[in-house]
Amino acid sequence: MLWLKAVVILGGGLFLSLMELALLISVAPQMLRITRPLVLPPEWTMEISLVKSSYHRPGERGLVVMGYGPGGARDVKTSALLAFWAFLFLDAVITAAVLVFVFWR
Numbered sequence: 001m002l003w004l005k006a007v008v009i010l011g012g013g014l015f016l017s018l019m020e021l022a023l024l025i026s027v028a029p030q031m032l033r034i035t036r037p038l039v040l041p042p043e044w045t046m047e048i049s050l051v052k053s054s055y056h057r058p059g060e061r062g063l064v065v066m067g068y069g070p071g072g073a074r075d076v077k078t079s080a081l082l083a084f085w086a087f088l089f090l091d092a093v094i095t096a097a098v099l100v101f102v103f104w105r
Helices: 002-027 029-039 077-103
Strands: 045-052 061-069 072-075
Touching (some): 029 061
Antiparallel strands (some): 061 072
8 A cells, every 4th residue: 555655646746846847937937047056067157038939930938048158058958947847846745745644544
């Protein structure tokens, strides 16, 4: 029965963290700045911007996360999103574990 609780906790944590990620990135993309130490060297800076297309699909928005430093520029969007998701996953797994052990007897 413990393995079933573990599966529910991990699945619940995955679901909650993905929902948090989608909400936070759409509402406040600047929160990705907390991942700078994980995805870029210390002397590099991170720039986060939203771009809005007006040609192919009018109104379509995109997220651009770039790192700038002595070696040039680097696209770090994927790394920043994965690191941010890891932060959210840790929080969501703890929340899911508390919910499972409180309500599932």
